[in-house]
Amino acid sequence: MTSAPENPLSPIEQDAREAAVRRLQEAYAEGHITHAAMDEGLDGVLTAATHADLASVLSSLPREKAPTTSTIAAAGGRIRRRGAWRVPRRLTVESAFGAVHLDLSRAVFEGPEADIELRLGTGRARITVPRDAVVDIEGLHTGWKDLRYRTRQPSRPGGPTIRISGVMGYGRLKIRHAWR
Incomplete structure (x- = not known):
C-alpha cells in the first residue's frame, strides 16, 4: 500500500481500499491471520471512511514485504x-x-x-x-x-x-x- 496521506481524515480512494483488501488476503494466505480475523478486517476495510480508519484495521498486520x-x-x-x-x-x-x-x-x-x-x-x-x-x-x-x-x-x-x-x-x- 502507498504511504499514508498527510491528512489521515481524508476520504479513502478506491485504489487504497483495494490495496488494503489485497494486503488482508495476502496475510491470510501466508498464515499470519485466521479466517475470522480476515473476515473482520475485510468488514473494517469496506466500511472505513477515512485513512485513519483504514490504518487502524491494518495496524495488526505484519509489515509489507519489499518488492523483489x-x-x-x-x-x-x-x-x-x-x-x-x-x-x-x-x-x-x-x-x-x-x-x-x-x-x-x-x-x-x-x-x-x-x-x-x-x-x-x-x-x-x-x-x-x-x-x-x-x-x-x-x-x-x-x-x-x-x-x-x-x-x-x-x-x-x-x-x-x-x-x-x-x-x-x-x-x-x-x-x-x-x-x-
Whole structure:
C-alpha cells in the first residue's frame, strides 16, 4: 500500500481500499491471520471512511514485504521466458545483441503490478501479456524503430498492470495481448 496521506481524515480512494483488501488476503494466505480475523478486517476495510480508519484495521498486520527485483541478462544470444514462470514486481531485462521474448500469458505475478525495465541494444523484442492486462508504456524510449502496441478494448477488470520502461536502441518491440 502507498504511504499514508498527510491528512489521515481524508476520504479513502478506491485504489487504497483495494490495496488494503489485497494486503488482508495476502496475510491470510501466508498464515499470519485466521479466517475470522480476515473476515473482520475485510468488514473494517469496506466500511472505513477515512485513512485513519483504514490504518487502524491494518495496524495488526505484519509489515509489507519489499518488492523483489530480478534481472535477466545476456550479452548476445536469445532471452526467452514462457510457461508458468514467476514474474517479480520489478524485472530488468538486459541484452546487448539478440532477441528477447517474454511470454507473460501464463506467468505467475508476484503482485497486481509488475514493472519491467528493458535495456536493449540491438535486436527485436516481443512481449505477450495476459488477455486482461493493463499495459503502460509511457516510460519506454525507442531509438531506431517505433514500438508496435495496440491496446485491447475492452479490458476485463482484475488483470495485472504491467509498466514497461527503459531504453531500446536498434530493433523493434512488439507487445500483444494473449488470445486466451
